[in-house]
Amino acid sequence: MYIGSTDIRGLHHLVYEVVDNAIDEALAGYCNHIKVTIRKDGSCSVQDNGRGIPVDAMADQDGKSALEVVLTVLHAGGKFDKNTYQVSGGLHGVGVSVVNALSERLTAEVYRDGNIYEMSFAKGAVTKPLTSRKNASRDGFDRGTIITFKPDATIFETVTFDYDILSYRMRELAFLNTGIKIEIYDERNDFSDIFHYEGGIREFVKYLMGGKEPVHPDVIYLNTKDEANKVEAEVALQYSLTYSENVMTFVNSVNTREGGTHLEGFRSALTRTINKFGKENNLFKNADVTLKGEDVREGLNAVISIKIAN
Known part of the structure:
Protein backbone atom coordinates (compact mmCIF):
# COMPACT_ATOMS: atom_id res chain seq x y z
CA MET A 1 0.00 0.00 0.00
CA TYR A 197 23.99 21.63 -9.88
CA GLU A 198 23.93 25.36 -9.15
CA GLY A 199 21.95 25.85 -12.37
CA GLY A 200 19.05 23.68 -11.20
CA ILE A 201 16.57 22.66 -13.88
CA ARG A 202 18.41 24.73 -16.48
CA GLU A 203 21.19 22.18 -16.21
CA PHE A 204 18.58 19.42 -16.21
CA VAL A 205 17.43 20.58 -19.66
CA LYS A 206 21.03 20.69 -20.89
CA TYR A 207 21.38 17.12 -19.66
CA LEU A 208 18.22 16.10 -21.54
CA MET A 209 19.52 17.79 -24.67
CA GLY A 210 22.62 15.60 -24.64
CA GLY A 211 24.32 15.95 -28.00
CA LYS A 212 21.26 17.30 -29.83
CA GLU A 213 21.76 20.47 -31.84
CA PRO A 214 19.89 23.39 -30.22
CA VAL A 215 17.66 25.79 -32.14
CA HIS A 216 18.57 28.62 -29.73
CA PRO A 217 21.78 28.82 -27.66
CA ASP A 218 20.38 29.47 -24.19
CA VAL A 219 17.93 27.52 -22.06
CA ILE A 220 14.77 29.55 -21.45
CA TYR A 221 13.91 29.69 -17.74
CA LEU A 222 10.74 30.92 -16.05
CA ASN A 223 9.91 31.07 -12.35
CA THR A 224 6.83 32.31 -10.54
CA LYS A 225 5.52 32.15 -6.98
CA ASP A 226 2.02 32.43 -5.56
CA GLU A 227 2.65 33.37 -1.94
CA ALA A 228 -1.04 33.25 -1.00
CA ASN A 229 -1.43 29.63 -2.06
CA LYS A 230 2.18 28.60 -1.30
CA VAL A 231 2.87 27.44 -4.84
CA GLU A 232 6.06 27.86 -6.86
CA ALA A 233 6.44 26.92 -10.52
CA GLU A 234 9.69 26.56 -12.46
CA VAL A 235 9.95 25.87 -16.18
CA ALA A 236 13.09 25.43 -18.26
CA LEU A 237 13.05 24.62 -21.97
CA GLN A 238 15.15 24.45 -25.09
CA TYR A 239 14.31 23.40 -28.62
CA SER A 240 16.47 21.01 -30.63
CA LEU A 241 16.54 20.23 -34.35
CA THR A 242 15.09 16.78 -33.70
CA TYR A 243 11.43 15.81 -34.08
CA SER A 244 10.88 14.23 -30.68
CA GLU A 245 9.40 15.86 -27.58
CA ASN A 246 11.01 15.28 -24.18
CA VAL A 247 9.15 16.92 -21.29
CA MET A 248 9.57 15.86 -17.67
CA THR A 249 7.26 17.06 -14.90
CA PHE A 250 7.68 17.01 -11.13
CA VAL A 251 5.65 18.03 -8.09
CA ASN A 252 7.61 18.44 -4.85
CA SER A 253 10.49 16.61 -6.57
CA VAL A 254 8.28 13.58 -7.33
CA ASN A 255 8.25 12.54 -11.00
CA THR A 256 4.66 12.84 -12.27
CA ARG A 257 5.07 10.47 -15.19
CA GLU A 258 1.35 10.37 -15.94
CA GLY A 259 1.21 14.13 -16.32
CA GLY A 260 -1.52 16.25 -14.80
CA THR A 261 -2.95 19.75 -14.91
CA HIS A 262 0.54 21.26 -14.64
CA LEU A 263 1.59 19.56 -17.88
CA GLU A 264 -1.67 20.30 -19.70
CA GLY A 265 -1.54 23.92 -18.56
CA PHE A 266 2.03 24.28 -19.80
CA ARG A 267 1.21 22.75 -23.18
CA SER A 268 -1.81 25.00 -23.67
CA ALA A 269 0.09 28.12 -22.64
CA LEU A 270 3.03 27.28 -24.90
CA THR A 271 0.81 26.71 -27.93
CA ARG A 272 -1.20 29.87 -27.26
CA THR A 273 1.91 32.02 -26.72
CA ILE A 274 3.72 30.87 -29.85
CA ASN A 275 0.61 31.34 -31.99
CA LYS A 276 0.09 34.83 -30.57
CA PHE A 277 3.74 35.78 -31.13
CA GLY A 278 3.68 34.43 -34.67
CA LYS A 279 0.57 36.37 -35.65
CA GLU A 280 1.62 39.61 -33.97
CA ASN A 281 4.96 39.51 -35.80
CA ASN A 282 3.57 38.33 -39.15
CA LEU A 283 5.57 35.11 -39.09
CA PHE A 284 2.81 33.06 -40.73
CA LYS A 285 2.34 33.30 -44.50
CA ASN A 286 -1.37 32.78 -44.01
CA ALA A 287 -3.00 34.96 -41.34
CA ASP A 288 -5.54 32.22 -40.68
CA VAL A 289 -2.89 29.65 -39.80
CA THR A 290 -2.95 28.31 -36.23
CA LEU A 291 -0.25 25.92 -35.12
CA LYS A 292 -1.34 22.77 -33.35
CA GLY A 293 0.14 21.65 -30.05
CA GLU A 294 2.09 18.78 -31.56
CA ASP A 295 3.68 21.19 -34.06
CA VAL A 296 4.72 23.61 -31.32
CA ARG A 297 6.25 20.83 -29.21
CA GLU A 298 8.34 19.29 -31.98
CA GLY A 299 11.96 19.16 -30.77
CA LEU A 300 11.02 20.49 -27.33
CA ASN A 301 13.09 19.54 -24.28
CA ALA A 302 11.64 20.85 -21.03
CA VAL A 303 11.44 20.37 -17.28
CA ILE A 304 8.47 21.56 -15.22
CA SER A 305 8.90 21.62 -11.46
CA ILE A 306 6.05 22.56 -9.12
CA LYS A 307 6.47 23.00 -5.38
CA ILE A 308 3.25 23.18 -3.41
CA ALA A 309 2.54 23.30 0.32
CA ASN A 310 1.09 20.14 1.84
Whole structure:
Protein backbone atom coordinates (compact mmCIF):
# COMPACT_ATOMS: atom_id res chain seq x y z
CA MET A 1 0.00 0.00 0.00
CA TYR A 2 2.61 2.55 1.08
CA ILE A 3 5.46 1.79 -1.33
CA GLY A 4 3.38 0.48 -4.24
CA SER A 5 4.90 -2.98 -4.65
CA THR A 6 7.33 -5.52 -3.23
CA ASP A 7 9.30 -5.85 -6.45
CA ILE A 8 12.46 -3.94 -7.36
CA ARG A 9 10.50 -0.67 -7.61
CA GLY A 10 9.23 -1.01 -4.07
CA LEU A 11 12.72 -1.91 -2.86
CA HIS A 12 14.23 1.28 -4.21
CA HIS A 13 11.27 3.29 -2.99
CA LEU A 14 12.53 2.57 0.54
CA VAL A 15 15.70 4.52 -0.25
CA TYR A 16 13.74 7.34 -1.85
CA GLU A 17 11.61 7.73 1.27
CA VAL A 18 14.63 8.18 3.51
CA VAL A 19 16.28 10.55 1.03
CA ASP A 20 13.02 12.54 0.78
CA ASN A 21 13.29 13.31 4.50
CA ALA A 22 16.72 14.82 3.85
CA ILE A 23 15.37 16.75 0.86
CA ASP A 24 12.62 18.17 3.09
CA GLU A 25 15.32 19.46 5.44
CA ALA A 26 17.07 21.00 2.44
CA LEU A 27 13.90 22.69 1.18
CA ALA A 28 13.40 24.13 4.67
CA GLY A 29 16.91 25.59 4.48
CA TYR A 30 18.64 23.30 6.98
CA CYS A 31 20.52 20.82 4.78
CA ASN A 32 22.73 21.03 1.70
CA HIS A 33 24.56 17.69 1.68
CA ILE A 34 23.19 14.15 1.34
CA LYS A 35 25.17 10.93 1.08
CA VAL A 36 23.76 7.55 0.01
CA THR A 37 25.87 4.41 0.46
CA ILE A 38 25.05 0.88 -0.67
CA ARG A 39 26.86 -1.39 1.80
CA LYS A 40 28.57 -4.70 1.08
CA ASP A 41 26.21 -6.48 3.51
CA GLY A 42 23.15 -5.48 1.45
CA SER A 43 22.12 -2.56 3.61
CA CYS A 44 21.83 1.08 2.56
CA SER A 45 22.78 4.22 4.51
CA VAL A 46 21.36 7.69 3.95
CA GLN A 47 23.19 10.53 5.69
CA ASP A 48 22.38 14.25 5.74
CA ASN A 49 23.62 17.39 7.47
CA GLY A 50 20.20 18.64 8.52
CA ARG A 51 19.05 19.40 12.05
CA GLY A 52 18.76 15.75 13.03
CA ILE A 53 15.52 13.98 13.95
CA PRO A 54 14.38 15.21 17.40
CA VAL A 55 15.11 12.88 20.30
CA ASP A 56 13.24 14.53 23.17
CA ALA A 57 10.73 12.51 25.21
CA MET A 58 7.10 13.02 24.16
CA ALA A 59 4.57 13.21 26.99
CA ASP A 60 1.66 12.35 24.70
CA GLN A 61 3.49 9.18 23.56
CA ASP A 62 4.08 7.65 27.02
CA GLY A 63 7.47 9.31 27.26
CA LYS A 64 8.87 7.68 24.13
CA SER A 65 11.55 9.65 22.33
CA ALA A 66 10.53 11.62 19.26
CA LEU A 67 13.02 9.51 17.31
CA GLU A 68 11.26 6.28 18.27
CA VAL A 69 7.85 7.76 17.48
CA VAL A 70 8.96 8.99 14.05
CA LEU A 71 10.36 5.54 13.24
CA THR A 72 7.45 3.46 14.54
CA VAL A 73 4.23 5.48 14.30
CA LEU A 74 2.46 6.32 11.03
CA HIS A 75 1.86 10.03 10.36
CA ALA A 76 4.22 11.03 13.17
CA GLY A 77 6.49 13.03 10.86
CA GLY A 78 6.44 16.81 10.52
CA LYS A 79 5.04 16.82 7.01
CA PHE A 80 1.45 17.41 8.11
CA ASP A 81 2.43 20.69 9.77
CA LYS A 82 2.97 23.52 7.30
CA ASN A 83 5.02 25.33 9.92
CA THR A 84 7.55 22.48 9.93
CA TYR A 85 7.87 21.75 6.21
CA GLN A 86 6.21 24.16 3.79
CA VAL A 87 6.98 21.75 0.96
CA SER A 88 7.70 18.03 1.09
CA GLY A 89 7.70 14.91 -1.03
CA GLY A 90 7.48 11.27 -0.09
CA LEU A 91 4.72 9.60 1.88
CA HIS A 92 3.86 12.66 3.98
CA GLY A 93 4.79 11.58 7.47
CA VAL A 94 4.70 7.80 7.10
CA GLY A 95 7.79 7.13 4.97
CA VAL A 96 10.50 6.37 7.53
CA SER A 97 8.20 4.32 9.76
CA VAL A 98 7.23 2.21 6.74
CA VAL A 99 10.90 1.72 5.83
CA ASN A 100 11.52 0.57 9.40
CA ALA A 101 8.61 -1.89 9.34
CA LEU A 102 9.81 -3.38 6.04
CA SER A 103 13.44 -3.75 7.12
CA GLU A 104 15.18 -6.75 8.63
CA ARG A 105 17.08 -4.21 10.69
CA LEU A 106 17.41 -0.44 10.90
CA THR A 107 19.71 1.82 12.86
CA ALA A 108 19.23 5.56 13.32
CA GLU A 109 22.08 7.85 14.34
CA VAL A 110 21.32 11.47 15.14
CA TYR A 111 24.01 14.14 15.48
CA ARG A 112 22.29 16.84 17.52
CA ASP A 113 22.99 19.28 20.37
CA GLY A 114 26.60 18.15 20.72
CA ASN A 115 25.72 14.47 21.11
CA ILE A 116 25.32 11.34 19.00
CA TYR A 117 22.05 9.53 19.65
CA GLU A 118 21.58 5.98 18.41
CA MET A 119 18.67 3.55 18.31
CA SER A 120 18.19 0.18 16.56
CA PHE A 121 15.18 -1.77 15.32
CA ALA A 122 14.24 -5.09 13.70
CA LYS A 123 11.10 -5.27 11.56
CA GLY A 124 9.85 -2.09 13.22
CA ALA A 125 10.42 -3.21 16.83
CA VAL A 126 13.02 -1.65 19.11
CA THR A 127 16.08 -3.86 19.66
CA LYS A 128 18.40 -1.24 21.16
CA PRO A 129 16.93 1.65 23.19
CA LEU A 130 18.04 5.21 22.64
CA THR A 131 21.61 5.86 23.76
CA SER A 132 23.77 8.97 23.60
CA ARG A 133 27.44 9.88 23.68
CA LYS A 134 29.50 12.96 23.03
CA ASN A 135 29.51 14.09 19.43
CA ALA A 136 32.29 13.38 16.97
CA SER A 137 31.93 14.21 13.30
CA ARG A 138 31.62 11.36 10.83
CA ASP A 139 32.69 11.54 7.21
CA GLY A 140 32.80 15.32 7.45
CA PHE A 141 29.25 15.61 8.83
CA ASP A 142 29.05 17.24 12.26
CA ARG A 143 25.26 17.24 12.48
CA GLY A 144 22.26 15.51 10.91
CA THR A 145 20.83 12.01 10.66
CA ILE A 146 22.09 8.66 9.38
CA ILE A 147 19.54 5.95 8.63
CA THR A 148 21.00 2.52 7.81
CA PHE A 149 18.58 -0.24 6.90
CA LYS A 150 18.56 -3.70 5.37
CA PRO A 151 15.33 -4.64 3.56
CA ASP A 152 13.40 -7.69 4.75
CA ALA A 153 14.02 -10.57 2.33
CA THR A 154 10.80 -12.27 3.45
CA ILE A 155 8.81 -9.32 2.07
CA PHE A 156 10.61 -8.22 -1.09
CA GLU A 157 11.09 -10.24 -4.26
CA THR A 158 14.67 -8.98 -4.37
CA VAL A 159 16.79 -7.15 -1.80
CA THR A 160 19.68 -6.30 -4.12
CA PHE A 161 19.95 -2.58 -4.75
CA ASP A 162 20.62 -1.42 -8.31
CA TYR A 163 23.21 1.36 -8.41
CA ASP A 164 22.04 2.72 -11.77
CA ILE A 165 18.43 3.08 -10.59
CA LEU A 166 19.44 4.88 -7.41
CA SER A 167 22.03 7.14 -9.06
CA TYR A 168 19.49 8.18 -11.72
CA ARG A 169 17.06 9.31 -9.02
CA MET A 170 19.78 11.07 -7.02
CA ARG A 171 20.78 13.00 -10.14
CA GLU A 172 17.15 14.04 -10.64
CA LEU A 173 16.89 15.29 -7.08
CA ALA A 174 20.11 17.28 -7.40
CA PHE A 175 18.82 18.94 -10.58
CA LEU A 176 15.46 19.74 -8.97
CA ASN A 177 16.88 21.16 -5.75
CA THR A 178 19.40 23.80 -6.74
CA GLY A 179 22.68 23.78 -4.85
CA ILE A 180 22.17 20.52 -2.95
CA LYS A 181 25.13 18.15 -3.09
CA ILE A 182 24.16 14.47 -3.32
CA GLU A 183 26.81 11.76 -3.18
CA ILE A 184 26.17 8.10 -3.88
CA TYR A 185 28.60 5.24 -3.28
CA ASP A 186 28.45 1.51 -3.88
CA GLU A 187 30.84 -0.43 -1.65
CA ARG A 188 30.19 -3.63 -3.61
CA ASN A 189 32.07 -2.47 -6.70
CA ASP A 190 33.47 0.99 -5.88
CA PHE A 191 31.01 2.87 -8.08
CA SER A 192 30.41 6.49 -7.07
CA ASP A 193 28.92 9.75 -8.30
CA ILE A 194 28.60 13.27 -6.93
CA PHE A 195 25.70 15.41 -8.17
CA HIS A 196 25.70 19.16 -7.54
CA TYR A 197 23.99 21.63 -9.88
CA GLU A 198 23.93 25.36 -9.15
CA GLY A 199 21.95 25.85 -12.37
CA GLY A 200 19.05 23.68 -11.20
CA ILE A 201 16.57 22.66 -13.88
CA ARG A 202 18.41 24.73 -16.48
CA GLU A 203 21.19 22.18 -16.21
CA PHE A 204 18.58 19.42 -16.21
CA VAL A 205 17.43 20.58 -19.66
CA LYS A 206 21.03 20.69 -20.89
CA TYR A 207 21.38 17.12 -19.66
CA LEU A 208 18.22 16.10 -21.54
CA MET A 209 19.52 17.79 -24.67
CA GLY A 210 22.62 15.60 -24.64
CA GLY A 211 24.32 15.95 -28.00
CA LYS A 212 21.26 17.30 -29.83
CA GLU A 213 21.76 20.47 -31.84
CA PRO A 214 19.89 23.39 -30.22
CA VAL A 215 17.66 25.79 -32.14
CA HIS A 216 18.57 28.62 -29.73
CA PRO A 217 21.78 28.82 -27.66
CA ASP A 218 20.38 29.47 -24.19
CA VAL A 219 17.93 27.52 -22.06
CA ILE A 220 14.77 29.55 -21.45
CA TYR A 221 13.91 29.69 -17.74
CA LEU A 222 10.74 30.92 -16.05
CA ASN A 223 9.91 31.07 -12.35
CA THR A 224 6.83 32.31 -10.54
CA LYS A 225 5.52 32.15 -6.98
CA ASP A 226 2.02 32.43 -5.56
CA GLU A 227 2.65 33.37 -1.94
CA ALA A 228 -1.04 33.25 -1.00
CA ASN A 229 -1.43 29.63 -2.06
CA LYS A 230 2.18 28.60 -1.30
CA VAL A 231 2.87 27.44 -4.84
CA GLU A 232 6.06 27.86 -6.86
CA ALA A 233 6.44 26.92 -10.52
CA GLU A 234 9.69 26.56 -12.46
CA VAL A 235 9.95 25.87 -16.18
CA ALA A 236 13.09 25.43 -18.26
CA LEU A 237 13.05 24.62 -21.97
CA GLN A 238 15.15 24.45 -25.09
CA TYR A 239 14.31 23.40 -28.62
CA SER A 240 16.47 21.01 -30.63
CA LEU A 241 16.54 20.23 -34.35
CA THR A 242 15.09 16.78 -33.70
CA TYR A 243 11.43 15.81 -34.08
CA SER A 244 10.88 14.23 -30.68
CA GLU A 245 9.40 15.86 -27.58
CA ASN A 246 11.01 15.28 -24.18
CA VAL A 247 9.15 16.92 -21.29
CA MET A 248 9.57 15.86 -17.67
CA THR A 249 7.26 17.06 -14.90
CA PHE A 250 7.68 17.01 -11.13
CA VAL A 251 5.65 18.03 -8.09
CA ASN A 252 7.61 18.44 -4.85
CA SER A 253 10.49 16.61 -6.57
CA VAL A 254 8.28 13.58 -7.33
CA ASN A 255 8.25 12.54 -11.00
CA THR A 256 4.66 12.84 -12.27
CA ARG A 257 5.07 10.47 -15.19
CA GLU A 258 1.35 10.37 -15.94
CA GLY A 259 1.21 14.13 -16.32
CA GLY A 260 -1.52 16.25 -14.80
CA THR A 261 -2.95 19.75 -14.91
CA HIS A 262 0.54 21.26 -14.64
CA LEU A 263 1.59 19.56 -17.88
CA GLU A 264 -1.67 20.30 -19.70
CA GLY A 265 -1.54 23.92 -18.56
CA PHE A 266 2.03 24.28 -19.80
CA ARG A 267 1.21 22.75 -23.18
CA SER A 268 -1.81 25.00 -23.67
CA ALA A 269 0.09 28.12 -22.64
CA LEU A 270 3.03 27.28 -24.90
CA THR A 271 0.81 26.71 -27.93
CA ARG A 272 -1.20 29.87 -27.26
CA THR A 273 1.91 32.02 -26.72
CA ILE A 274 3.72 30.87 -29.85
CA ASN A 275 0.61 31.34 -31.99
CA LYS A 276 0.09 34.83 -30.57
CA PHE A 277 3.74 35.78 -31.13
CA GLY A 278 3.68 34.43 -34.67
CA LYS A 279 0.57 36.37 -35.65
CA GLU A 280 1.62 39.61 -33.97
CA ASN A 281 4.96 39.51 -35.80
CA ASN A 282 3.57 38.33 -39.15
CA LEU A 283 5.57 35.11 -39.09
CA PHE A 284 2.81 33.06 -40.73
CA LYS A 285 2.34 33.30 -44.50
CA ASN A 286 -1.37 32.78 -44.01
CA ALA A 287 -3.00 34.96 -41.34
CA ASP A 288 -5.54 32.22 -40.68
CA VAL A 289 -2.89 29.65 -39.80
CA THR A 290 -2.95 28.31 -36.23
CA LEU A 291 -0.25 25.92 -35.12
CA LYS A 292 -1.34 22.77 -33.35
CA GLY A 293 0.14 21.65 -30.05
CA GLU A 294 2.09 18.78 -31.56
CA ASP A 295 3.68 21.19 -34.06
CA VAL A 296 4.72 23.61 -31.32
CA ARG A 297 6.25 20.83 -29.21
CA GLU A 298 8.34 19.29 -31.98
CA GLY A 299 11.96 19.16 -30.77
CA LEU A 300 11.02 20.49 -27.33
CA ASN A 301 13.09 19.54 -24.28
CA ALA A 302 11.64 20.85 -21.03
CA VAL A 303 11.44 20.37 -17.28
CA ILE A 304 8.47 21.56 -15.22
CA SER A 305 8.90 21.62 -11.46
CA ILE A 306 6.05 22.56 -9.12
CA LYS A 307 6.47 23.00 -5.38
CA ILE A 308 3.25 23.18 -3.41
CA ALA A 309 2.54 23.30 0.32
CA ASN A 310 1.09 20.14 1.84
